[in-house]
Amino acid sequence: MRISIGNRQRFASGLIFLAIGAFGMIDGARYRLGSATHMGPGYFPFVVSAVIALLGLASAVTSLRATPPKRVVVWHLIPLICVMAGIVAFGLLVERAGLVLAIAAVVVLGCYQRLLSRPWEVLVIGIVLVVMSVGLFIHGLGMPWQAFPS
Amino acid sequence: MLKRRTLVGMPLALAASRAAWAAAADTYPNRSVRLIVPYPPGGGGDAVARIIAPKLQDALGQTFIIDNRPGAGASIGTDMAAKAPPDGYTILETPGAALTVNPQLMTTPYDPIKDLLPIAMVTRARMIYVCAPSVPVKTMQELIAYAKANPGKLNFGSAGNGTITQLSWEMVKIATGIDIVHVPYKGSGPAINDLLAGQIQLFSESVLLPYIRAGQMRALAVSGDGRWPALPDVPTVKEIGLTGVNPSAWYGVFVPAGTPAAIAAKLSAVVLKIAADPEMKGKFDAIGMEPMPLGPEAFAKVIRDDIATNGEVIRKAHITLD
């Protein structure tokens, strides 16, 4: 029997909440629960996770017969991966290789679409941002960061 | 085979390296120094660092950049300093908790004795034991009697589990056997708020002078040796005769273990001079601290004693992080 889902987004988010709630209940029980009058560190997370799980379940169930939303959702995964990679690269580089290289990584990865079509634009953006950041944060505000690899 | 040469060569090499050492100490510092403070900027935690940094700059001629690395009860910043290269260009300024309390409550990635070399103690804070005016007692002895007559009635606040504010009263509990209930807060500010509001009755901190002077809190005792000029009518805990009650709150400077002795000695001399400077006394007074210049050996002994004392309190009071 094929189940037709009315509102797909709400169904998916409902399932996600259910999963998070379940995880929270299992992991939260690791900590001492205590009682309602003398709560341990695990009590509150456990109860909140249960609430999330219930709401997720309710959301998923009601979404089955809901009216479908008007907009079509497209999942562009490449921007997601590239931008996240850029941010992570910043974290990896800023202390090991200095601010300049970290910024360069963010710009290059963030502008992945244009690296071949408009490389000069990317370069100019990168240089401007580097100069502004180093000028403002390291020289202007005296943050104890390295600009270049030491 | 090369023994003869090395035997002759060794003293020469030693002399040469000693000269190099001394020379390194002479040229130290020749670039800016990073002063790690394991507390967020602007709180009480980095006030001492902000006061001494400009003086260090004046004395040594290089910039001392304050690098705030807060987190995990000062453990993050302390660990970072402990693992830094031991060349004298990373120093740590911290109050005692990171060394004398944290490693005994949780596993810290650093060893307070082995990984850090004490340079000097800068200030010491007097912990003031206070009660709310609503409690019908005037002295610590009366409080103890009142608490014994009303077990489980009085609440004492703290700035968090395992902080010196908690340990102070736990020490009193252990020494006298009274039954008072611990109410932890996130920092001293909220605790002071609730004391003024009457939710808790007892507290202990070093920065309470304005409230005592305004009559909103009553001082029962202070820690430390000898009466405090700021509160000359308040007895010390020792005078009252409470054994084992010795809350120790100090601020000191450290370098990673393995830093060359000459550089460490130079830093010690400079820091001690700053701490002893009469001009600094006013600034430290404003944050409720007394300058307490102590050199490396004396300082190291205080640290060892504190670790032992605090360890015992933690054990006896069953203070755990659940």
Add this chain to the structure above:
Amino acid sequence: MSILHNLAMGFSVAVTPQNFLYCLIGAFLGTLVGVFPGLGPVTTIAMLLPFTFKLPAVASLIMLSGIYYGAHHSGSTTAVMLNMPGEPTSVVICIDGHPMARQGRAGPALSIAALSSFFAGCVAVLIIACFSPVLASTGLLFGPADYASLIVMALVTASALSAESLTTTTAMAALGVLLGTVGTDVNSGTIRFAFGQPALADGVNFVAAAVGLFAFADVITHVGTLHQRVPLSAKITGLLPTRADLKASWKAILRGTAIGSGFGILPGTGPLISSFASYVMERQLATDRTRFGNGAIEGVAGPEAANNAAALTHFIPMLTLGIPAGAANALLMGALIIQGIAPGPLLISQHANLFWGVVASMWIGNLMLLVLNLPLVGIWVRLLAIPYRVLYPAVLVFCCIGVYSVSNATFDVYLAAGFALIGFVFKQLDCSPAPLILGLVLGPMLEENMRRALLLSRGDFSIFLTRPISLSMLIVTVALAVIFSRSAFRDRQARLANPQ
């Protein structure tokens, strides 16, 4: 008439050409640094604090006041322009402010924000001048049980923050609360959900979460559709609010000012609850609720007023009792202490000229903000005209720097990346992040206060009902829950009847 006399004294202290200049510089610096996404008032003040150490006490306070307001206000600027809240209280500004910018109405949005802030600031300064001691002791009346009930009330209003389904919004708020439990539990010292990371021992960093959920998630969503994107201000319809705008907003401004002045005194929770409460109130009172979330100007005017009023009255506990009511206050208090002045109950009597000078400087700071920001609106709007493909790398870079700068911790950057993923997924699934942020900030306070109340009452639950303030909060909560579910029901019926 001693209040007028005191104010006059304060003004004479503060209004020297020198101090005026310091205030302007401070406001300018605060705005400039604070406008960087991710750099909220607290980080900005921390960075700029050292500049003030060299100045004498009154001058440094005035400069700090300028910095504070500059940074505080720029939180709203980034909220409108980039959907990036500078601090928790600016989250609500994103909800209607950014859609206004997308419709080419960034100018009116920013201007009304500046105007309502100024109005609220003037009123709040008067309140501080006249009622400080009274308000301070009122704040002390709130015990842990009362705070807990107040927060429950605030969390219930979270459901009215977005037009999405009730279950989704509530689940997001609850998820925020769960995320808020990560870190050290105040009452027991246990470190929860840290997965071995010391950086998580102090909880999820708000800046990392906000930057990830709002700014980064936005960038990710838009980069994919870059070629389809209409430039933000393809049609700039003037810089100042129109008459219709002002007519729609003035009541919101009055209500917001009242809410902010009142709730602001409460330590910790005050300003946040003020801005959310104002938004929810405006939404509920509006005749056409569907405008909200799509650029309703009251949704900017009211919360801005509440925000600024609360930011000012938030100082009262610090100035009168020496208790810093929040992180920014703690920084300012630290600055005072380094100058050798310990704020406390005796500040008013012993350093009268300083206290009144501070009060006067608050007003001057507010004025400076208006003077600075109205012209700046033109510049901000022009910045928005920069093609998005040039703008978004700058947003990415400055957000990364901003997140890192909070504790000089690379972990926070990774955390922000994680939140970017979460934010992206939830955006695709029509889940709004605003309730999550509310839960993240209020959740820990709820738990802390609930458990403390039970600790103090030795396990007696009735304390929530026997304390008058707590009882009234709970009654209001029930009333609000009824009102919201009825209007949500009516909205749903309207949507079903009119499926467009």
